[in-house]
Amino acid sequence: MQKTIAFFTVIFMVLVAAFFTACNSHASKLQVSASQNSMKQDSLNKVIAKGKYLVLHVAVCLHCHSHRDFTKYAGPEIPGTEGGGGEKFDNTEVAGIPGIIYAANITPDSATGIGTWTDKEILRAITQGITKNGDTLFPIMPYYAFNKLAKNDL
Secondary structure, eight states: OHHHHHHHHHHHHHHHHHHHHHHHHHHHHHHHHHHHHHHHHHHHHHHHHHHHHIIIIISOGGGTSSOBOTTSTTOOBOTTOTTOOOOEEETTTSTTOOSEEEOOOOSSOTTTSSTTOOHHHHHHHHHHOBOTTSOBOOTTSOHHHHTTSOTTTO
């Protein structure tokens, strides 16, 4: 009888040890998974921050693709119009413009912006000056300069 109790005690202890080992292993995997998700989120945040910096301070996309308040120094973008296009260029403001040209809406809106464009189509417009439907952009859009940007920055 004592041998049977000892045998079941050993089996029970082995099962308890296996249970705690499995739980500990699962917890370690969860910690690694959480750490990897955190690293991915940090990486994504860095890419977004760099993109924001390039749009606002290097390529200054919003200087043309927003309405601006020229009654103020340097004509800052009017809040709420960022990327919505509409900036007017004509011969009275920029010499050599044949007629009137308006900057396009570059918001992700599907109806009025570039929300239906693929990344490849956006890249082609930025670097080659060709729109989704094959029209050529007027060279006031500096695609000839943007095509020199690093691929990661584009």
